[in-house]
Amino acid sequence: MRIGVACNIFGHSGGMEQYALKIIEALLKLGHIPVVFTMRADKSLPLFNQVETHVCPCLYRWFPNKLNVVRFNRWIKTIRETVAVEFMISCCLAVTAEIATCGGTRLGVLKALQRRPFVMDNWVINLEKEMYVNARLVVAHSGLMQQELQTLYGISPKQITVIYPPRTFISRDYEDNHSQLRKELNLPENRTLFLFPSSSHRRKGIALLRRYFENTTYPELLVVAGRPLEHTFKNSLYVGFCRDMRKLYQACDYTVLASFYEPLGMVGAESVSCGTPAIMGDNIGCCEILDSRALMKFDVSSDEDFARIMTIVRSNPVYLNPPYEQYVSKRANLTAEEHVSEMLELYRDKNTVE
Numbered sequence: 001m002r003i004g005v006a007c008n009i010f011g012h013s014g015g016m017e018q019y020a021l022k023i024i025e026a027l028l029k030l031g032h033i034p035v036v037f038t039m040r041a042d043k044s045l046p047l048f049n050q051v052e053t054h055v056c057p058c059l060y061r062w063f064p065n066k067l068n069v070v071r072f073n074r075w076i077k078t079i080r081e082t083v084a085v086e087f088m089i090s091c092c093l094a095v096t097a098e099i100a101t102c103g104g105t106r107l108g109v110l111k112a113l114q115r116r117p118f119v120m121d122n123w124v125i126n127l128e129k130e131m132y133v134n135a136r137l138v139v140a141h142s143g144l145m146q147q148e149l150q151t152l153y154g155i156s157p158k159q160i161t162v163i164y165p166p167r168t169f170i171s172r173d174y175e176d177n178h179s180q181l182r183k184e185l186n187l188p189e190n191r192t193l194f195l196f197p198s199s200s201h202r203r204k205g206i207a208l209l210r211r212y213f214e215n216t217t218y219p220e221l222l223v224v225a226g227r228p229l230e231h232t233f234k235n236s237l238y239v240g241f242c243r244d245m246r247k248l249y250q251a252c253d254y255t256v257l258a259s260f261y262e263p264l265g266m267v268g269a270e271s272v273s274c275g276t277p278a279i280m281g282d283n284i285g286c287c288e289i290l291d292s293r294a295l296m297k298f299d300v301s302s303d304e305d306f307a308r309i310m311t312i313v314r315s316n317p318v319y320l321n322p323p324y325e326q327y328v329s330k331r332a333n334l335t336a337e338e339h340v341s342e343m344l345e346l347y348r349d350k351n352t353v354e
Helices: 015-029 065-079 106-113 119-134 143-153 178-184 206-215 245-251 266-273 303-315 336-353
Strands: 002-010 033-041 052-055 087-090 099-102 137-140 160-162 192-198 220-226 236-240 254-257 278-281 295-298
Touching (some): 002 015, 015 336, 033 065, 065 119, 119 143, 137 143, 137 336, 192 206, 192 245, 206 220, 220 245, 245 266, 266 278, 295 303
Parallel strands (some): 002 033, 002 087, 033 052, 087 099, 099 137, 137 160, 192 254, 254 278, 278 295
16 A cells, blocks of 8 residues: 655654654555655665655745644645545644654643743644544554543544554663673763763753752763753763664663653663663653663652652662563564554554444
């Protein structure tokens, strides 16, 4: 089948872009023809020449992003009249999608910020409502996400199914030890390393982490991967974008997120799948899929509660034993092909019943 996939960027970027790449790869392996609708495409991607790609021509980098989202959705409505697909899977805001996947919402962000929507926020919110109401199937990426769609958008529970994103890494026991990996990655060997993978530092809690690490008197280091820090600070180390995140997870002692809004937060599951315990805010969605032996939770609104957790891990370091998949719920251990197959089967069932 020709199956449409809508994504903001057809390339390596944020979490939903990585998710879109997995969906596209899985569709190819399952024998389908992915047709990509996107704002921007990386033509150097190996996948690029394997799929049909349509790039929105009416966007500008200097435009506010929310305005580009509105223009992209107008274009989507028009181009679908001429580009035939059986149905479309959205990995971004795409109002014509028959299968709408959801890893976060604008109303959810505003609620976490305790802020009323501005004019352009309302543009996006109205498009989100249109997409979720019209979709035949809404795939929530966590139980928290499902609750948000019901309470903030009024979507019927019958329309929503929770399917966790496919696993990123296959659990394995590395032959390399911490010391070897740290030498390879130019990381210090005499510090306890706390990995902070982030493409949106403010939302993921850099302010709280900075307050702690700037003032700690212990040999602790925050290792920042992804977007550069606007301002470096004491006891932090920026390592850039890492091509082999498995090694970086494995080289660090813990992974930490303090997000004020994170309906899933797959880095927690990725970290644990590599044998590295996760320190997560108790509002982060991945807490629902991780075993308590591999997870320490704290209140992201409390510096004192984070300091409490740090005291605990200093006194009683946490170590995980392979096989690491024992620490991640089986529902979140699907391959990309299994994840896509489940979506397609649910979509077929809904069309058959209706």
